[in-house]
Amino acid sequence: MKKYQVTIQFEMKDDFTDLIPPHRTYINFLINKDIIDQYIVSMETQKIWITLNATDKTEVEKLLIKSPIYQFWQYEIDELFVWDGQHYRLPAVQPN
Template structure:
């Protein structure tokens, strides 16, 4: 399994916010399946970053096209060489 980063730019209109709950349901589904590791959105720049676990870039794309917000997106998908975060590290020892 490889890691991919989707870098998404979006434009909002009146209908956009009505689709957000269904989109979040889909994102949560993919997170629960372990396909999405992280999901971040900046309203300031109207950019979204999604880190995904799939075998190919095409497989990552097939998950993205199924979201209700897809028609608002322009995006690229890049394979990651290094991905590190606190979630992948052992917890710090707490001495009594």
């Protein structure tokens, strides 16, 4: 399994807000299946960042297309080589 970063630019128009609840249900499903590691949204810049696990970019594309708000997206998919952060490390040892 490889890790990918998807950067999405979106525009809120038409029935976008009506589609948010089913979209969140889909995102929660992918998080619970350990497909999505992180899902981040900025309303200021109207961007979404998703870090996810997939075998290749074609699989990532298939996952994105299933979102109810897919039609509002312009995105790019990048395969990640290094990812690091507090959530990927062992907890610090705390002597008694």
